[in-house]
Amino acid sequence: MSDSFEEPLGFDLGEPPQPQGEAYRVLARKYRPQTFAELIGQDAMVQTLGNAIRRGRLAHAFLLTGVRGVGKTSTARLIAKALNCIGPDGQGGPTIDPCGVCEPCRAIAEGRHIDVIEMDAASHTGVDDVREIIDASRYAAVSARFKIYIIDEVHMLSKNAFNALLKTLEEPPGHVKFLFATTEVNKVPVTVLSRCQRFDLRRIPADKLAEHFANVSAKEGVEAEPEALGLIARAAEGSARDGLSILDQAIAHAGQEGGGVRADAVRDMLGLSDRSATRDLFAILLAGDATGALASLRRQYDLGVDPLSVLRALLETVHGTTLVKLGAQVEQGQATEEREALAGWAAKLSFAALHRLWQLLLKAHEEVGRAALPIEACEMALLRLIHASTLPDPGELARMIAGGTMPAVNAPAQSASTPAAAPAEAALPATIQAIRDLLDRSGEQALGSKVYHSASVVHLAAPELVLSSARPLNADMVRDLNVELKRLTGRIWKVTTQDAPGAPTLRERDESEAQAKRAEILATPVVKAAFEAFPDAKIEDAEFDRIIANQRSEA
Structure with missing residues (x-):
């Protein structure tokens, strides 16, 4: 028997391990701005920073505030790159246009620069965490021009932590810069705010977001309808990160459907109310058709549209109509049908009616949001809107009655100066x-x-x-x-x-006349005498109708 073991007998060791492919990066990370030119919607802040850098008037602490996803942390990293960039030749100074190729720029972009320290205040809230920053700030930067501390969600630091930071924040060493980011600036102590140069990052306009998403889609090789990108931009509510996350989801959905990013698919994915269905429902509400309104609402509900989304879409319609009535600029990318519908409603509805519609829908949105039966609550709210939205303002009605300016019953009486109607x-x-x-x-x-x-x-x-x-x-x-x-x-x-x-309607007129006739009949001496003799007697409605009919025929 040979001592050599040439091959295993009956053992399958399988395929050798294969190298893992590069992990997928979501669009919100992949397209994070790397230069100030790529930072959309924050032109005023970029101009201010550029002027400060060119003139050497750099603050020692910056506070960046704004809603989620508008670029606070990205801006902090860009400021760190701008202050520490040395240029491709290694001889550059602070610049609003960092080169992105020098070692400090690349290291900061990759999050590995030893002198740019990022700290999440949500998980480092105590005074000991801040004390470490204070102790380390005394030492000069290792390889950069400035030692920079980026503290995200700074409002979550404890009161003692803020107090410990105050002295260093007011008189930091010349080589140290603090960059704070927060979504809740009202929770930051005033003593800290007064020591920082504050930048309020604005919500990014929907048209700029849609343009940005179109560029991202083109780079990803994905076809996207402009209306679909508009829906995503509006759903993002001014947040580039939220919008890119929705776009990521829409692209994945399009891959399953075998096509590009389509508006109807995005609408279904987000559970949004179809804009044409919203216009139809709004028209039905204005016409006072209660049955039609409930049927239209149920059709959208059966398609999976949330009642709150329907009310939100109606609120947007009222708001859009009001803006058109004011002569405001039309939203870019708005469909022709929607523009014409808004213009028609703006011409027909008064400002008072629009304000009442807004208040009623706003109240409905609040009620449906906390209702145990959302769709039923939404139906009742729409019925209330139908019956109450077009009622005249009480003050206006009182003035009309007092002034005797109520509308005429039918056509206005023809005056002597009015020419007679033509024979035709x-x-x-x-x-x-x-x-x-x-x-x-x-x-x-x-x-x-x-x-x-x-x-x-x-x-x-x-x-x-x-x-x-x-x-x-x-x-x-x-x-x-x-x-x-x-x-x-x-x-x-x-x-x-x-x-x-x-x-009054014809029915109301006839009922009023019938009531007057009944009162007249009851006031006759014979009927009064009969009721005095028989107090419990009564005249049936049919008998009243017969008497009134006889009187009309005799007349």
């Missing part, structure tokens, strides 16, 4: 009752019934009819009246609604 217009119905009679005679009893129950006239001068939207109004009635009156009269009618109190 003589056949046009001049009252809402005449319109209802015309519809009934032509077989349109259903539409005539809608007119009878809910048509409150603000103005009628055929062929123009303005109905009040100050009460629930069937959304289809206005459209159907335009069509049917044109068909029946041969003239093009303009039937619209207005946010103003109108005359």
Whole structure:
């Protein structure tokens, strides 16, 4: 038997270990700005820093504040590079445009420079942590021009830690710079704020974010619809990091779908309400169609849209309409359909109506956010909006009543100076009752019934009819009246609604007349004598109706 062991018998050792590929870096880290030119939306701060560096007027401590993801930590690292850059030839000085190729620039970018110390105040909150910084700051920098301490979320330091830092922060050694970053500047003691040069980093505008995301998508080799990038930019709420995270998710979703980043996919991914569906719902609400509004809300809910997202989209619509009414600049990338819809609503709605809509929707958003039954709460809120949003302001209504300026019941009386109607217009119905009679005679009893129950006239001068939207109004009635009156009269009618109190409806008029007739009947001597003899007697409604009908026929 041979002593050599030439090959294993029955053992499979498998494949040798393969080298691991480079780990994927998320877009928020991959596209972190490496120069001030790549820092978007913070032009004022960059200009101030550039002037300070060129003139040698460098503060010893900087405080960077702003919402999440606007570039506070990235800006701190860029300042560290700007102060310690030595240029490609090793002879450069502090500059607002660090070269990025010298050893200090590369080491700071990679987070390995010995003289640039980053500390997370969330996990180093105590006075002992600050004492280490104070002790180390006495020693000169090892290889850099300045020793720089970057303290992130500085507001989380304890009170004792802040107190320990005050003296060093006020009179630090010449080779030391402090860079603080925080999202909650109100929690930083005033004694610290007074010792720092403060920069408030702004939220990044949506159009600049969308442009940035388009560049990132192009570098990643991914096609993205402009509308999709606009949705992501709005969802990011001014934060580049949040937006890049959403874009990362959208690209992964597009890979599964086998296409680019599409607006409908982003909308589904974020659970956003479709803008066209929002416009339709808003139009239904303004028309006072309660049934249609609930059906539209349920359609969006069944597609997975959160009720809060629907209310938020409606709030954005009211806000956009108000801005258009004010003549503000139109948002870039806004669809033509949306622009036309906002312009139409801005022309029709008063500022008072828009403010009421805003307050009602804002209250609804708050209620639905803490409701046990969100969709039911949202439905009730929309019904409340339909019934309350278009009511006249109490003060305005009181002034109108006191001044006797309530709208006329039907068409205004023709004055002596008003020319008589042309013969071609003589056949046009001049009252809402005449319109209802015309519809009934032509077989349109259903539409005539809608007119009878809910048509409150603000103005009628055929062929123009303005109905009040100050009460629930069937959304289809206005459209159907335009069509049917044109068909029946041969003239093009303009039937619209207005946010103003109108005359009583035909039904309200008949009920008022019936009540007056009943009171008149009860006041007759014979009826009064009968009730005195029989106190428990009563006249049935049917008998009242019969008496009133007889009186009308005799008249």
